[in-house]
Amino acid sequence: MNRREFFGWVSVGAVASSLPVAIATFLPDSHNSANAETPETNRSFTIAQSSGFKSVGTVASLDKDGQILNKKSPVGSVLVIRNPNDSNSLIAVNPTCPHEGCTVKWKKSEKYFDCPCHDAEFAPDGKVLKGPAKKPLATYQAKIEGNSVVVKAG
Numbered sequence: 001m002n003r004r005e006f007f008g009w010v011s012v013g014a015v016a017s018s019l020p021v022a023i024a025t026f027l028p029d030s031h032n033s034a035n036a037e038t039p040e041t042n043r044s045f046t047i048a049q050s051s052g053f054k055s056v057g058t059v060a061s062l063d064k065d066g067q068i069l070n071k072k073s074p075v076g077s078v079l080v081i082r083n084p085n086d087s088n089s090l091i092a093v094n095p096t097c098p099h100e101g102c103t104v105k106w107k108k109s110e111k112y113f114d115c116p117c118h119d120a121e122f123a124p125d126g127k128v129l130k131g132p133a134k135k136p137l138a139t140y141q142a143k144i145e146g147n148s149v150v151v152k153a154g
């Protein structure tokens, strides 16, 4: 390679490596413009989505009904309540009874989940209080993001 060829390759390399920066400079700033036009609830939803949490309902619905029962949520069937011992935190379980698959109900005044089929009872953390169920209810992580109640499996 002679000197002329060498400098020719260096110039091509310099142009090629700076091309992405040049393109980014001339594109509209989609990140900032999206935030400027995105309502707070959508931004919270995006944050929740990125951390693995999925929206299953609204805080207004939770407070109006005392629970959110969403059998077709993005994480599967879920029942969310406010923690009876700390109303600032949430509890989310899979309401499918591990005995034979009935849907448990939250008994707010008694503070346990009740299965209407064979009377199994589960503590707010999902543990079995009374059989015939032998396994606990599956649980989710749950929290409030903006106006949404969000849950995450595991």
Ligand code: FES
Pocket (backbone or CB within 6 Å): 097, 098, 099, 100, 101, 102, 115, 116, 117, 118, 119, 120, 131, 132, 133
């Ligand atoms: S299905 Fe729940 S106790 Fe039997």
